[in-house]
Amino acid sequence: MTGRRVLILSAGMGAGHDGVAAELARRLVEDGAEAEIVDVLQLLPLGLGSLLRRGYQWVITRAPWLYDVIYQVFFIAKRAPSASPLTVLTAARLGRLPGLHRYDEVVSTFHLAAQATGRLRERGRLRTRSTVLVTDFAVHRMWLHPGNDRHLCPNPALTGPITAATGRPAVPCAPVVRPAFTRPDGGAAARASIGARPGDRLVLISAGSWGVGPVARAARVLARSGRYTPVVLCGRNAALRRRLEAAGDGPALGWRDDVPALMAAAYALVDNGAGLTCEEAFAAGLPVISYRPIAGHGRDGVRAMARAGVTVHARRGADLLRALDRLADDGHRARQVARAAALSASPPAETLIGAPPDPPARPPARQQARHAGQARSRAADEARACARIGGDLDSRQLP
Known part of the structure; x- marks a missing residue:
């Protein structure tokens, strides 16, 4: 692991994503790697990142019903847009990040970052391996972009649905928490x-x-x-x-x-x-x-x-x-x-990043683009199915 350089992409949306990013970076450095954290919201121009953060905080605290509508339409709906203007802008700004290609691996701990890296990787503008570390226990379509090389999941139950949705490897990892x-x-x-x-x-x-x-x-x-x-x-x-x-x-x-x-x-x-x-x-x-x-x-x-x-x-x-x-x-x-x-019996995330398995052969770019919409549709179907099943099971959780 010594000398390995890892870029971790996070976002200051609450403390969870940053907390995982900070602990992962600490572990990587302890293992002899170089690790840097970048908040993707700070890459956005004209204060858009700060506006997005404040808007999300306002809606989640003051109008949760509105956030639920946004979530249903843009995060799990079957016919949600394949790429939002915010994803396109984030990818463009990330692609111009100085020294981006000097890293051996880019790890996303926030779904907007995962969309941006997947877009860049799919278009050949990111030569570095791209890993998504899912920080939610349930996955929605914004976590899933087939351009990324693989996903690491603290919830082992997500690995099958993610692989089915993206065509890329998904492996379980232990939750990333401080010692x-x-x-x-x-x-x-x-x-x-x-x-x-x-x-x-x-x-x-x-x-x-x-x-x-x-x-x-x-x-x-x-x-x-x-x-x-x-x-x-x-x-x-x-x-x-x-x-x-x-x-x-x-x-x-x-x-x-x-x-x-x-x-x-x-x-x-x-x-x-x-x-x-x-x-x-x-x-x-x-x-x-x-x-x-x-x-x-x-x-x-x-x-x-x-x-x-x-x-x-x-x-x-x-x-x-x-x-x-x-x-x-x-x-x-x-x-x-x-x-x-x-x-926590799953492998620690830092060991998977430090010694990653060879990913499956990447399909041709044209074929990959053709399947991208189908993959996202499958992911949305899985999310809705999980929600329905969850509702049934929740009612039986307590005797």
Whole structure:
């Protein structure tokens, strides 16, 4: 691996994509490689990247119904456009990135980056191997461009559908989380820092770095049960933290650097996004209950995790309490934790990047272009099928 040069493409859409990119870069450097991270949104001209980030943050926090419409039309619809103007612009700017071709491999941790690299690779404008590291537990069509050489998937169930949709290899990899989560400690200090009393059964409620979703409702359900103490991770949403503090249903925390210690102190995690925080909890041995997921990819990710048996999807407050109560059974708890921990049995992503298998022979460019639309259509069909199946399974998650 020594001397290998890797470019990692991310995007500051929340903290998940950047968190995976930063940890992957750390591991690669530790193994003797050179690794650089570029935010593809910063490549866009005229402040378009910042506008896109702010627009997404506004819609996901203030108008989730609108985000759901956007997701349905552009991310999973069968007749969605094959390439958006934003993809074309991103690819053009990325293709002019100084020194792009000096890298041995380009790794995308965000779907817009994956679209851009696939487009460049398909047109012969990117000579470097292009790998997509999927950071969602469920995949939508924007992750899938047949121009990329391969996909790495923390959810092993995605490898077959991705290969079928793109015609390119897809292999499972372990979730990319910081080492602190695999051996969490400091639970006693974390309890003291938030004023927890002896005997309090702490349940972390994650709202992501932007503090999104109906987490106040989850906190109220837990607090009123008298059996659990909700601890809401509000991220950088100061307004949400103030509202929760005024409600008085339990500690409301801003951005924290001691999340591994908080997980060591907690009984369970309640999550609504099926993102990096869930994977961190899996690594820490903390059971995860999904409740009232955010729109779009969050809902599909929650369903995918429930299908895999690594979480339980609680649709109602009573389901949430029942799922938490069941975790008091040591056998039940151990089985759920073991299923989640099994995800880490896949090879680490950095080893796959450092010693990649030879990809299958690339079909002629004309043939590849002809099949691209069919591949995306298959991916959309798979996403809708997964959503339907997920809805059926979710209703049977709890006895």
